[in-house]
Amino acid sequence: MIPDRVRAAVDLVDPQPGERILELGGGPGVSAGLVCARLGDGQLLAVDRSAVAVQRTEARNAEHLAAGRLVVRQASLEELDLPAASLDKAFCLNVNLFWTRDPAHEVAILRAALKPQGTLHVLYGTDGPSSADRVTAPITAALRAGGFETEPVRTEHCMGVRAW
Numbered sequence: 001m002i003p004d005r006v007r008a009a010v011d012l013v014d015p016q017p018g019e020r021i022l023e024l025g026g027g028p029g030v031s032a033g034l035v036c037a038r039l040g041d042g043q044l045l046a047v048d049r050s051a052v053a054v055q056r057t058e059a060r061n062a063e064h065l066a067a068g069r070l071v072v073r074q075a076s077l078e079e080l081d082l083p084a085a086s087l088d089k090a091f092c093l094n095v096n097l098f099w100t101r102d103p104a105h106e107v108a109i110l111r112a113a114l115k116p117q118g119t120l121h122v123l124y125g126t127d128g129p130s131s132a133d134r135v136t137a138p139i140t141a142a143l144r145a146g147g148f149e150t151e152p153v154r155t156e157h158c159m160g161v162r163a164w
Helices: 004-013 030-039 051-060 062-067 104-113 132-145
Strands: 020-024 043-048 070-074 087-093 114-125 150-154 158-163
Touching (some): 004 030, 004 087, 004 114, 030 051, 030 062, 030 070, 051 062, 051 070, 062 070, 087 104, 114 132, 132 158
Parallel strands (some): 020 043, 020 087, 043 070, 087 114
Antiparallel strands (some): 114 158, 150 158
């Protein structure tokens, strides 16, 4: 069963055929499968610090790995070597680093890796314990400080910030 927050997050990201997308902290790979199903000849780089999460993502999405639509890496964002302006989109769902500490370094990495018209979605399920204001205010401030324009996004099952 796919959680409603995951479906809602992927719908907000709106993957398109041919896009190059980064997912941070993808956990067991549920959203990776949904994204890859929409990418056609595009590619998703799914990154998680957890070896178990990486293994689960690879097992769940073996067909996308074999087709070249999915690349999975065990790493933190700052460990990645992302070429400048190489991503159409980046997103994360329920990744706390953007609002629990100063994410200036990570924001700078994402800003450099996104194409000029690229978008970043920092998303959270609405079923969590934190209110939208508690989460989105510090994220918005950090993204704006890093040179992004922002707007809040919210659906029944997902909330967060879209940045470009």
